[in-house]
Amino acid sequence: MEWLTIGELADRSGVATSALRFYETKGLIASTRTDGNQRRYPRATLRRVALIRAGQEVGLSLAELANALATLPHDSTPTRADWERLSRSWRQRLDSQISELTALRDELADCIGCGCLSLRSCALFNPGDVASARGTGPRYLMGDKREEGRVKT
Amino acid sequence: MEWLTIGELADRSGVATSALRFYETKGLIASTRTDGNQRRYPRATLRRVALIRAGQEVGLSLAELANALATLPHDSTPTRADWERLSRSWRQRLDSQISELTALRDELADCIGCGCLSLRSCALFNPGDVASARGTGPRYLMGDKREEGRVKT
DNA sequence: ACCAGACTTCAACCTGACTTGAGCTAAGTT
């Protein structure tokens, strides 16, 4: 098997060595060590790192990725089935992200039309769960007249 | 003018009081104080907060929002022109986010077809600047054979 | 044998967007 040093992996994956070590602490990738305690990564790690970066683009957290990658072998090429499973679920993720954003955009288009001086009737300011798609924090958009206790996170 | 306490604003906007105070420190919203030093917000703040939350959904940072909102009056309804200006630029943002995600999804669809056992030919793992859309960090996805120094951020 | 450059660990720091807690004050209800 061909082994890569952390520097080689960094150069070829475009990910900083510090990030690679960080990923390793999170169990996303694994290495063996030389006698002198240096990391050596199997070539397959290059793919793993690419998957991680791709997954991040799709909006997955490292924790979710660790989960997904836990089902793949660390030291060999993922099987076609592995890859299909991952890419299918990522695709679903993308699809739902896209439709949420599209909905938001269309609402915004209506708003441009309406002027929305009273935001009361504006779709943008009603809950619509675009919310959960991104980040943390209270996940409500709202208008004048909707009540409800504050959303604690 | 009708004034809201921070608690009322929180209940009606769905945003925690702590977040509202935080926004105030960032100049996103403003308040006057009672004799007893309590915040009182003009009703228009409700709209401002709604705009902030909507802007966040669109992927704007609080700093960017502070910037955009700096052009609106704190204590009265934004004019139609104000609102159009904002919503137009947010719409552009949405449009580009959507097209980036769509591109990523389509590449992924190809990948499902190809199996991508060698990720060499897979569109997902070539740069394609979906990258800059989200967050910080090295912004390269790459395959086996692309070289290049690491991307420092 | 020697040296440069790559590698090691560990702790500290960073940004963004808030939340939590301590200690204290104001407002409203009975």
Next chain:
DNA sequence: AACTTAGCTCAAGTCAGGTTGAAGTCTGGT
């Protein structure tokens, strides 16, 4: 007057996803 909520400030904490620096060790080439 006594309570109970709600509000105040300020410092510190949290979480993600890393980066930076210090102090020391390995590896590969000559």
